[in-house]
Amino acid sequence: MSLNDPQWGKRGSGGPPDLDEIWRNVNRRLNELLGRKGGTTDDGSGGGGGRPTLPLSGVGILVLLVVVVWLASGFYIVDEGRRGVVTRFGKYTETTQPGARWHLPFPIEDKELVDFSQVRTVEVGYRNTPKNKKENEALMLTDDENIIEIQFAVQYNLKSAEAYLFNVRKPDLIVQFIAQTAMGEVVGKAKMDFVLYEGREQIAKSAEKLMQELLDRYQTGVYVQKVTLQSVQPPDKVQAAFDDAVKAGQDRERFRNEGQAYANDVVPRARGNAARLIEEANGYQAEVVQRAEGDASRFKQILVEYTKAPGVTRERLYLDMMQTVVGNSSKVLVDQKAGSNSLLYLPLDKLIQQSASPSGPGGTASDPSAARQSTPPAPEPTVTLDPSRSREALRNRERAGQ
Amino acid sequence: MKLTVPLLALVVALLLVASQSLYTVDQRQYAIKFQLGEIIETLPNAGLYAKVPLLQNVKFYDKRVLLLDNPEPDRMTTSEKKPLLVDFFVLWRITDVKQYYISVQGDEEAARRRLSQTVRANLAEEFNKRTVHEAISSERDKIMTTTRQKADADAKTIGVEIVDVRLRRVELPPDVTGPVYARMESERRRVANELRSLGQAESEKIRADADRQRVVILADAYKAAQKTKGDGDAKASAIYAQAYGANPEFYAFYRSLEAYKATFRNKTDVMVLDPSSEFFRYLKSQGGPGAKAPK
Numbered sequence: 249m250s251l252n253d254p255q256w257g258k259r260g261s262g263g264p265p266d267l268d269e270i271w272r273n274v275n276r277r278l279n280e281l282l283g284r285k286g287g288t289t290d291d292g293s294g295g296g297g298g299r300p301t302l303p304l305s306g307v308g309i310l311v312l313l314v315v316v317v318w319l320a321s322g323f324y325i326v327d328e329g330r331r332g333v334v335t336r337f338g339k340y341t342e343t344t345q346p347g348a349r350w351h352l353p354f355p356i357e358d359k360e361l362v363d364f365s366q367v368r369t370v371e372v373g374y375r376n377t378p379k380n381k382k383e384n385e386a387l388m389l390t391d392d393e394n395i396i397e398i399q400f401a402v403q404y405n406l407k408s409a410e411a412y413l414f415n416v417r418k419p420d421l422i423v424q425f426i427a428q429t430a431m432g433e434v435v436g437k438a439k440m441d442f443v444l445y446e447g448r449e450q451i452a453k454s455a456e457k458l459m460q461e462l463l464d465r466y467q468t469g470v471y472v473q474k475v476t477l478q479s480v481q482p483p484d485k486v487q488a489a490f491d492d493a494v495k496a497g498q499d500r501e502r503f504r505n506e507g508q509a510y511a512n513d514v515v516p517r518a519r520g521n522a523a524r525l526i527e528e529a530n531g532y533q534a535e536v537v538q539r540a541e542g543d544a545s546r547f548k549q550i551l552v553e554y555t556k557a558p559g560v561t562r563e564r565l566y567l568d569m570m571q572t573v574v575g576n577s578s579k580v581l582v583d584q585k586a587g588s589n590s591l592l593y594l595p596l597d598k599l600i601q602q603s604a605s606p607s608g609p610g611g612t613a614s615d616p617s618a619a620r621q622s623t624p625p626a627p628e629p630t631v632t633l634d635p636s637r638s639r640e641a642l643r644n645r646e647r648a649g650q
Numbered sequence: 651m652k653l654t655v656p657l658l659a660l661v662v663a664l665l666l667v668a669s670q671s672l673y674t675v676d677q678r679q680y681a682i683k684f685q686l687g688e689i690i691e692t693l694p695n696a697g698l699y700a701k702v703p704l705l706q707n708v709k710f711y712d713k714r715v716l717l718l719d720n721p722e723p724d725r726m727t728t729s730e731k732k733p734l735l736v737d738f739f740v741l742w743r744i745t746d747v748k749q750y751y752i753s754v755q756g757d758e759e760a761a762r763r764r765l766s767q768t769v770r771a772n773l774a775e776e777f778n779k780r781t782v783h784e785a786i787s788s789e790r791d792k793i794m795t796t797t798r799q800k801a802d803a804d805a806k807t808i809g810v811e812i813v814d815v816r817l818r819r820v821e822l823p824p825d826v827t828g829p830v831y832a833r834m835e836s837e838r839r840r841v842a843n844e845l846r847s848l849g850q851a852e853s854e855k856i857r858a859d860a861d862r863q864r865v866v867i868l869a870d871a872y873k874a875a876q877k878t879k880g881d882g883d884a885k886a887s888a889i890y891a892q893a894y895g896a897n898p899e900f901y902a903f904y905r906s907l908e909a910y911k912a913t914f915r916n917k918t919d920v921m922v923l924d925p926s927s928e929f930f931r932y933l934k935s936q937g938g939p940g941a942k943a944p945k
Contacts, residue, residue, distance in 0.1 A: 335677055338675050338676040338679075389822065391786065393830065395827065395831070414677045415715060417678075417716050421717060422715075422741070425717070425816070429816040432817065432818065436786045436787045436790055436820070437787050437788075466741060468715075483831070486835050486838065492839070493839075495842070496842035496846050496849075497845050499846050500848055502849070503852065504852045507852060507854065507856030510857050511856050511860030515863045515864060518863065518867040519867055522867045522870065525868070525872060525875040526878070528875065529876070529877075536882040536883060537882050537886050537889070540885070541889055544889050544890060545893075547893050547901065547904065548893055551897055554900055565903075565907055569910055572911050574914075574923075574929070576916070576917070576919075577916065578919065578921070579923055580920060581923050581924075581930075582922055582924060
């Protein structure tokens, strides 16, 4: 076999690297072992295996077979994500990476396979789901001597398989204990509000750091990947009060929003009203100025005519005015000379009622009619009185006569 | 061929002797070699060792860091005479295996009991010196390190090193949590009330501010409007003055007529007239005016 070795070595670059390595490994270890301990029983069997060509008897073949099987029992496979830890006579020699490996067979070397990359989890304050509470683990005291309920999980894997295996007994249980003591210490140094609300992330980070520090101090070979807080809340007994405080925060928000809503309603409306005031004022200004100009223009035009014939124009204007005025109003003609000595009774209120009710459109000063009347009727030369009006006039006159 | 049988017998015999005289010490273990009950050698390192069969024997002890868990939390009293439930665990390791064997006969249970008592006593002493707050928060570290140091000094006598003493949990006994919960509750209530009244105050402030804005906006607008109107009035006045200034006397006449017209517009206006007035001068007699007109 040892004669074959160099050939294997030469072909090694082309062939599968694992086998090549293993063969070299076999060779090296055998040499190492034989070199160091010459007097053990292995020497004899090794010698027998070394020169198999000379005595090719039945016993020789049997011995050879036994030796081959024995050597083959040293093969083992390290799965991905694991590590093989090899010990020689109980003493740690090496840690092997995933792949096919070989160690010296049974009595000499032994191996242990350790889950290396697999993520392990420790749960504190609950089991499996946060609903399944472990209150005696979950309750912790804060710096301000309040009690909070905290549930968290620690994910970890290994950073040193041999340390995990050899340095600590029950490492997984220790990780759980360390998780509790670390979290207890971190929470004990923080205020309740910090733990409950703004500081959650930081609490988890600090606990993670402290855990790693402690685990390194004990050389457990454990690597803490993450501390995740599943739930941080006040204990059930005071939950209602805390919920109410949270609600109060929302109430505060609501009050503020209501105030804002009021402001948003009132201020824009006031702006609208202000705009209206200003527009109205602008309108008023325009109106007043335009009217003034109109009036002025009209006056100037009449003035031109007036200066041409003052007397006639004056008379005409006066009579036009009187026609309009007397025509538009109810009138009572009283001859003072005739009735000077008798007391005259005028039922003015009735007169007003009478004159107002029958001639609705003309009498009640509803806006459109008023506007119609106010449009100066002066230029119209004749105003014909409508029948009702003339009747009225007659009646009035009769009454006046009585 | 004649040699094979004795050779095989020799090999078997050798193996038998080897199995009796050779032993391995695991990476995780210490070994103590006894000769007729007397310790003759301690083996701190792993590996293959030999002994004399029958005459000598070997015992193994754990070399790893071991966990000592306190099964039940202990009730400890602080300097304010307040009770606390303290749960701790100890990490320990055999360092001097010979001493360890001599002191506790290699009985791990006995060692645990001994360590547990020492640590508990030291811990209780530390708690006694401190207030609740110190124990929970500021001096938690110190309690642990001091206890570790003291316990370690004692543990040396049994060949053990105290790697660490850790407080797993420090909590209030169930019978004193009531007042704490009550305090927490009242504190929350205070916070809740504060938040609510703060909210109301803020709301009120916003409303008041809005009202103020409204009044100011309207007042500003009123001011601007009045100014604009005044401008208009002034302009109109100027226009009127300019126009009417041409003939004030005619203006007075003309304007009066306009005013009369505007005044008597409705039927409800009742005029009581004297037929002898100037307007009716032709109503009484057609001749009248001729005579009166010159007047």
